[in-house]
Amino acid sequence: MAWIFYGLLSAVFLGLYDLFKKYAVDGNAVLPVIFYSTVASALVWLPFWIISRVSPAVVADTLLYVAPMSPLDHARLLLKATIVASSWVFTYFAIKHLPISLAGPIRATGPLWTLVGALLLFSERPGTWQWVGIGMTLIGFAMLSRAGRLEGIHFAKDRWIIYMVAGTVMGSVSTLYDKYLLNTLHIPVAAVQCWFSIYLVLVFAPLAYGWWRRWWPRATFHWRWSIPLIGLALLAGDYAYFTALADPHAMIAVLACLRRGSTLIAFAGGIILFREANGWKKIPALTAILLGITIIVVG
Numbered sequence: 353m354a355w356i357f358y359g360l361l362s363a364v365f366l367g368l369y370d371l372f373k374k375y376a377v378d379g380n381a382v383l384p385v386i387f388y389s390t391v392a393s394a395l396v397w398l399p400f401w402i403i404s405r406v407s408p409a410v411v412a413d414t415l416l417y418v419a420p421m422s423p424l425d426h427a428r429l430l431l432k433a434t435i436v437a438s439s440w441v442f443t444y445f446a447i448k449h450l451p452i453s454l455a456g457p458i459r460a461t462g463p464l465w466t467l468v469g470a471l472l473l474f475s476e477r478p479g480t481w482q483w484v485g486i487g488m489t490l491i492g493f494a495m496l497s498r499a500g501r502l503e504g505i506h507f508a509k510d511r512w513i514i515y516m517v518a519g520t521v522m523g524s525v526s527t528l529y530d531k532y533l534l535n536t537l538h539i540p541v542a543a544v545q546c547w548f549s550i551y552l553v554l555v556f557a558p559l560a561y562g563w564w565r566r567w568w569p570r571a572t573f574h575w576r577w578s579i580p581l582i583g584l585a586l587l588a589g590d591y592a593y594f595t596a597l598a599d600p601h602a603m604i605a606v607l608a609c610l611r612r613g614s615t616l617i618a619f620a621g622g623i624i625l626f627r628e629a630n631g632w633k634k635i636p637a638l639t640a641i642l643l644g645i646t647i648i649v650v651g
Contacts, residue, residue, distance in 0.1 A: 365589030367617025393583035442519030452622035485647030492640030
């Protein structure tokens with residue numbers, strides 16, 4: 353059952369990823385934070401790309417071998433980087449201005465939007481239990497909205513809530529696109545991760561340059577060691593997840609639920625580390641959302 357361990361390990365790293373993001377952008381300029389964290393991810397993959405070209409036997413038959421790709425596949429991964437960049441801009445700004453005990457549960461609704469996208473794009477049809485899960489998730493979302501009002505945050509009007517929802521929806525678009533890249537086109541996982549990380553740097557570089565040149569009013573940037581840890585935690589979480597998937601006994605539905613456990617880590621961190629107000633009052637909403645998502649995935 354090693355795949356369960358790797359699934360839990362992935363959830364831990366993804367929870368740390370959310371906490372590192374919150375600490376890095378709290379009172380800080382967002383765009384440089386995103387740019388430097390993506391540079392950290394790209395620097396991790398760059399040596400493996402070089403080894404894959406110079407001495408492929410060293411990493412052959414491992415998840416670290418970066419296979420060659422066609423120019424068209426490179427263009428597809430550039431599109432993926434653009435989609436993810438859009439999602440990150442929304443979510444990073446939202447996390448900067450929202451309590452993570454609110455932002456985390458909203459982010460956890462990602463599988464709901466993925467299911468909606470699969471319904472529209474792949475003609476998938478939810479079963480009875482999935483409809484129950486959808487209803488439970490929406491009830492949890494409504495409960496979270498009520499809890500947010502205790503902090504003066506109105507979901508229908510708050511700019512950062514809208515940003516968080518938009519970033520979550522864009523993240524679901526990326527998930528659906530991943531399904532196309534990995535399952536339909538069969539592009540190797542390492543190639544997707546490597547070039548996606550590199551292209552993210554290229555996508556964010558003009559924005560980072562514009563920030564540096566003061567093309568628009570912007571906040572002051574403060575270097576924090578949590579910034580490169582953002583990229584490293586994400587890479588570690590994804591690597592643990594793909595390692596779990598490589599096990600022939602792994603059950604994808606169970607892994608998807610285990611990865612949602614990252615929300616619990618981020619939620620607890622928001623209450624304990626950031627001393628967020630009314631955190632405990634959001635637990636019923638978080639429980640309903642996670643239960644709904646679990647039913648959607650397993651059902």
